[in-house]
Amino acid sequence: MAKSSIIGLVPLVVLVLIWQVAHQSGIYSTALFPSPAEVYAVFVDEFGDLARHAQASIGRVVMGVSVAFVLAVPAGLLIGRFPALDLLFDWSIQIFRSFPVIALIPLAILFFGIGERPAIVLITVAAFWPLLISTIFGVKSVDRTLLKVAKASGASERLVLTDILLPSALPAILTGLRLALGSGWLTVVAAEMMAVKSGLGYLIMYAQVIFRPDLIFSGILIIGGIGLLFDQIVRQARALLCRWQDGLVASS
Amino acid sequence: MSFLNIDHVSKTYGAGAQATLALDTVSIKADLGEFICLLGLSGCGKSTLLQIISGLEEPSTGQVLVGDEPIHGKTHPSASVVFQDHGLFPWMDVTANVAFNLKARGVGRAERTRKALDYIQMVGLSGFEKKYPHQLSGGMRQRVGIARALSTGPKLLLMDEPFGALDAQTRTTMQNELLRLWERLTATVVFVTHGIDEAVMLADRVVVMSPRPGRVRQIFDINLPRPRDPTSPEFMALVREMLVAIHDDMRLLNMP
Numbered sequence: 064m065a066k067s068s069i070i071g072l073v074p075l076v077v078l079v080l081i082w083q084v085a086h087q088s089g090i091y092s093t094a095l096f097p098s099p100a101e102v103y104a105v106f107v108d109e110f111g112d113l114a115r116h117a118q119a120s121i122g123r124v125v126m127g128v129s130v131a132f133v134l135a136v137p138a139g140l141l142i143g144r145f146p147a148l149d150l151l152f153d154w155s156i157q158i159f160r161s162f163p164v165i166a167l168i169p170l171a172i173l174f175f176g177i178g179e180r181p182a183i184v185l186i187t188v189a190a191f192w193p194l195l196i197s198t199i200f201g202v203k204s205v206d207r208t209l210l211k212v213a214k215a216s217g218a219s220e221r222l223v224l225t226d227i228l229l230p231s232a233l234p235a236i237l238t239g240l241r242l243a244l245g246s247g248w249l250t251v252v253a254a255e256m257m258a259v260k261s262g263l264g265y266l267i268m269y270a271q272v273i274f275r276p277d278l279i280f281s282g283i284l285i286i287g288g289i290g291l292l293f294d295q296i297v298r299q300a301r302a303l304l305c306r307w308q309d310g311l312v313a314s315s
Numbered sequence: 316m317s318f319l320n321i322d323h324v325s326k327t328y329g330a331g332a333q334a335t336l337a338l339d340t341v342s343i344k345a346d347l348g349e350f351i352c353l354l355g356l357s358g359c360g361k362s363t364l365l366q367i368i369s370g371l372e373e374p375s376t377g378q379v380l381v382g383d384e385p386i387h388g389k390t391h392p393s394a395s396v397v398f399q400d401h402g403l404f405p406w407m408d409v410t411a412n413v414a415f416n417l418k419a420r421g422v423g424r425a426e427r428t429r430k431a432l433d434y435i436q437m438v439g440l441s442g443f444e445k446k447y448p449h450q451l452s453g454g455m456r457q458r459v460g461i462a463r464a465l466s467t468g469p470k471l472l473l474m475d476e477p478f479g480a481l482d483a484q485t486r487t488t489m490q491n492e493l494l495r496l497w498e499r500l501t502a503t504v505v506f507v508t509h510g511i512d513e514a515v516m517l518a519d520r521v522v523v524m525s526p527r528p529g530r531v532r533q534i535f536d537i538n539l540p541r542p543r544d545p546t547s548p549e550f551m552a553l554v555r556e557m558l559v560a561i562h563d564d565m566r567l568l569n570m571p
Contacts, residue, residue, distance in 0.1 A: 212396070212404075212415075215390045215396040216419040216420070217389070217392065258334035306447075
């Protein structure tokens with residue numbers, strides 16, 4: 064784990080070096096294209112501002128994805144369990160999940176105005192579909208023998224859901240959560256560019272208006288860093304919760 | 316009155332021109348405490364019959380009675396099933412796996428854990444209570460499956476080729492273990508196998524089935540005392556008789 068983390072830094076270091084070389088070579092106006100050191104200076108000098116905006120964005124993503132999780136996982140368990148529900152909702156799910164959430168931003172602003180609400184609603188919508196689809200997939204791929212075991216034991220439908228389908232689908236649900244955080248994060252930045260007056264998306268748009276490319280760069284880097292952080296958190300949770308999978312599947 | 320009564324059971328899959336008859340009017344009776352083996356080649360419907368006895372499948376015609384109660388789409392409360400590929404829950408440790416059937420029957424946590432530990436000890440897995448299925452060998456997994464099935468005190472134990480995936484040595488051990496456990500219970504066992512040796516080693520009665528459609532070809536009473544010696548002339552004579560019964564045409568086997 065530690066070893067692979069260090070190796071993971073190599074391309075990033077190379078990228079920063081290329082960036083530095085490109086900056087020094089003067090192929091592009093240095094007024095528009097800041098050096099790594101200038102961007103680093105922004106982190107140091109404006110840490111408070113950056114942290115405030117990052118916190119606003121993270122709060123919205125956590126809120127939106129949590130709401131999506133609470134709605135999508137039970138719905139996915141039921142749809143995956145009962146073929147009639149699957150048949151009923153399959154087309155609708157395929158249609159709705161194809162909408163790019165960014166296309167819904169203008170509608171969200173019309174409905175909810177400028178502020179927290181449109182942003183969180185949009186993130187919830189964006190995070191809902193990957194969670195729902197992963198949960199359905201997880202439930203459907205349960206080992207059939209285990210359902211027979213349950214039936215032969217006289218287990219109630221509720222026990223089947225809580226003790227068999229949920230743990231069996233958990234790895235897929237956590238994969239869905241990773242995807243949901245990813246699309247939630249994309250959505251929050253887009254939503255903040257239009258619908259809210261705070262957050263990293265807003266900061267980047269604002270930096271363009273006041274002509275601060277160094278600030279744009281630092282905003283983008285923070286977004287990437289937080290994306291990595293979220294992904295690592297879910298991976299760790301998965302490693303912890305799905306230890307029973309050790310030796311069953313190759314680790315991802 | 317027999318404890319288990321398989322009464323003119325037929326099973327057809329599909330309909331119309333594609334319909335296949337998997338079981339053709341099978342009737343078998345067994346008393347409480349009897350050990351029955353269903354023996355036959357693949358396609359003889361022995362596993363289908365077991366599924367019907369366990370209530371996991373419905374017969375097309377006929378019925379199965381356990382203690383005079385007809386089985387319909389539900390496992391009889393005094394029946395337990397041991398599955399071919401053990402059917403353990405990979406996310407539960409050994410104790411939770413063994414306790415599952417009790418939990419399904421609404422037994423409280425303390426009581427089911429206590430019982431589970433008893434049965435874990437009975438099948439010789441003390442010390443493995445907290446292990447997960449992937450940490451166990453094939454034979455140990457099936458011991459867990461058997462402990463889970465026995466935990467509810469079944470009067471009817473249905474076993475679908477439970478030792479089919481084990482190596483020969485482990486299989487022999489498990490056969491002896493199963494007989495040891497069965498002798499302590501009062502339970503009818505219906506044990507599906509395609510191994511003639513296994514059937515002769517275990518059963519009071521062997522029901523030889525023939526394939527396409529699945530039918531009862533012949534029923535053998537095994538009166539050899541236990542423990543049975545698979546190298547004894549009586550044992551080998553029975554094995555030979557069953558070989559003849561299983562195969563329509565002796566020449567296919569190149570036997571004189």
